[in-house]
Amino acid sequence: MRSNKLIAILVLLAVFVPLLPGCIGGGDVNIGVYEPMTGSSAAGGQMTYEGIQLANELFPEVLGKKVRLFLEDNKTDKSEAANAVARLIDQKKVVAIIGSYGSSLSIAGGNVAKTKQIPVVGCSPTNPLVTKGNDFYFRVCFIDPFQGRVMAKYAIDNLKAKTAAIIKNVQDDYAVGLANYFKEAFISLTKDPKAVLGELEYNTGDQDFTAQLTKTASLKPDVIFAPGNYGDSALMIRQARTLRITVPFLGGDTWEAPEFMSIGKEAVEGATFSTHYSVQAAPIDASKKFVDAYKKKFNKDPNAFAALGYDAYMVILEAIRVAGKAEPLAIKDALVKTKGFKGATGTITMDANRDANKSAVILQVKGGKFQYLTTVEPF
DSSP, X not given: OHHHHHHHHHHHHHHHGGXXXXXXXXXXXXXXXXXXXXXTTHHHHHHHHHHHHHXXXXXXXXXXXEXXXXXXXXXXXXXXXXXXXXXXXXXXXXXXXXXXXXXXXXXXXXXXXXXXXXXXXXXXXXXXXXXXXXXXXXXXXXXXXXXXXXXXXXXXXXXXXXXXXXXXXXXOHHHHHHHHHHHHHHHHHHTOTTOEEEEEEEOTTOOOOHHHHHHHHHHOOSEEEOOSXXXXXXXXXXXXXXXXXXXXXXXXXXXXXXXXHHHHGGGGTTOEEEESOOTTSOOOHHHHHHHHHHHHHHSSOOOHHHHHHHHHXXXXXXXXXXXXXXXXXXXXXXXXXXXXXXXXXXXXXXXXXXXXXXXXXXXXXXXTEEEEXXXXXXX
């Protein structure tokens, strides 16, 4: 009789233990990744995943357990992003998630993670709404209010700009948010409420920017701020140069992709943007280890998105170590306490909004390459 009870217990364990978070593969720690591996933001997602993979190869265990990565392609689509997070939680039983490139995608996925109470660490989603009101979302990057101020200050201090025009994708949370923060900072720093001469709009998928550029040219701004996807922005700048518009173009961190230069070609020479990291900046020890390993594996210099992907993975592993267990709520509580963590992109401290207090770097396209100009500390 007792043997029958024992058999029944063993059967129940066989059924239910694999269903517990992080228990697929006999006690392995499962970490999910949702990134755009296809679609208009595929380059960003792919670069980010390179850094995550590298971190997993260098640090494949935590608390004596193997860390398994599960990747879901969110296809640069908000609905797919939400579905991807649901699949990672419901099917792969992950205890934490990394992602996503693109603030709109992060917000969509974050709503699911919040409902299911699984912590997420974003690599490069910079819109403040990503973490606002979501206790389960963290990030290792700076946010757009700071990025907007950085580029406004650069325009005024370095380019001596007194006026600006903005061209933005109104269907992209990232572009809309960053444009607004740049505008606020530019007006504040110039002390001129009319310093932003105009704001032109376009939609996702647009290929012809002639109308927006013609209107912008008539305004005669000193600079054009055009935050948006690397492909849209590069195409826009090419068309601007064809129309003989020589005004400097400024943008945000999404421009840091090889496709920005392959699409824009010589037209994007001189384009300047803020981003999270540069291999040319003075590295700390953690950054040097990342750079050396990345070059050895991929035979190229790392970019900001790979570095941020690496840091997101490392921050989660550190939270698991601090928690002493790979359980979602314990990981979340440990992430809140992240202070002074030495990552590839610099020192990471989570503030009260679960955002990293970080410096920014400014890069410029010179000779067909991204060249480091300067580092800007929070101000």
